[in-house]
Amino acid sequence: MSDAFHLRPARTSDVAAIRRLVRPLAEERILLEKEAVAYYESLQEFTVAEDSDGNVIGCGAVHVMWEDIAEVRTLATSAQWRGRGVGKALLDRLLERARDLGVRRVFCLTFEVEFFERGGFEVMADQTAVDPEVYSELLRSTDDGVAEFLDLARVKQNTLGNTRMILELERAGEPAPRGGVERPLSSGFPSDGGT
Numbered sequence: 326m327s328d329a330f331h332l333r334p335a336r337t338s339d340v341a342a343i344r345r346l347v348r349p350l351a352e353e354r355i356l357l358e359k360e361a362v363a364y365y366e367s368l369q370e371f372t373v374a375e376d377s378d379g380n381v382i383g384c385g386a387v388h389v390m391w392e393d394i395a396e397v398r399t400l401a402t403s404a405q406w407r408g409r410g411v412g413k414a415l416l417d418r419l420l421e422r423a424r425d426l427g428v429r430r431v432f433c434l435t436f437e438v439e440f441f442e443r444g445g446f447e448v449m450a451d452q453t454a455v456d457p458e459v460y461s462e463l464l465r466s467t468d469d470g471v472a473e474f475l476d477l478a479r480v481k482q483n484t485l486g487n488t489r490m491i492l493e494l495e496r497a498g499e500p501a502p503r504g505g506v507e508r509p510l511s512s513g514f515p516s517d518g519g520t
């Protein structure tokens with residue numbers, strides 16, 4: 326099997342493949358299972374990784390939650406491709422997208438703590454990533470990922486055992502955000518390859 330893969334924005338025809346990647350992980354409660362319509366509706370959030378034969382071998386999304394915060398979600402690499410840089414390449418691309426969208430902080434809820442730490446994420450000590458005003462606004466969201474972020478009872482079965490992590494995006498020449506991590510965090514990964 327060739328090691329070559331590349332990343333591209335997801336297309337509607339990728340939804341079936343994305344669901345095939347997510348389903349076994351959702352059964353293990355690693356990722357959140359969603360209806361097909363939710364994937365079509367959020368398709369613009371997704372990047373996919375494709376092998377040299379055009380098969381989707383990984384996916385990931387960045388979901389904006391508020392003015393300065395987004396979530397990396399549904400990041401998955403097919404079992405055969407794990408440990409070959411696909412996840413790292415996808416994460417880098419999603420963080421680039423988050424920067425372009427203008428957010429300062431990126432959240433994730435994951436069992437893959439070490440993987441995200443290498444990407445510069447830190448385990449969240451508490452809820453202080455959003456101030457009380459934003460928290461109360463986010464409570465109006467019907468999105469299960471947002472509910473996970475807020476640690477609401479209705480998604481508790483999904484969040485059990487997961488770790489909540491956050492990354493402050495670096496921006497040259499700008500002051501650190503209010504209430505944020507003082508130290509700028511950079512990607513701990515080696516330089517991109519294989520994309």
Ligand SMILES: CC(C)(COP(=O)(O)OP(=O)(O)OC[C@H]1O[C@@H](n2cnc3c(N)ncnc32)[C@H](O)[C@@H]1OP(=O)(O)O)[C@@H](O)C(=O)NCCC(=O)NCCS
Binds near residue numbers: 413
């Ligand atoms: C998290 C996940 C996406 C990582 O995907 P991946 O493609 O295996 O990630 P990478 O290959 O980029 O990196 C994984 C490891 O392989 C290593 N690696 C990267 N390139 C490598 C290569 N060419 N050869 C060998 N190892 C390599 C990385 O250093 C990393 O090491 P670590 O596990 O000690 O941190 C994958 O494990 C997954 O699908 N998990 C289930 C879903 C999930 O939990 N998603 C996160 C919540 S949204």
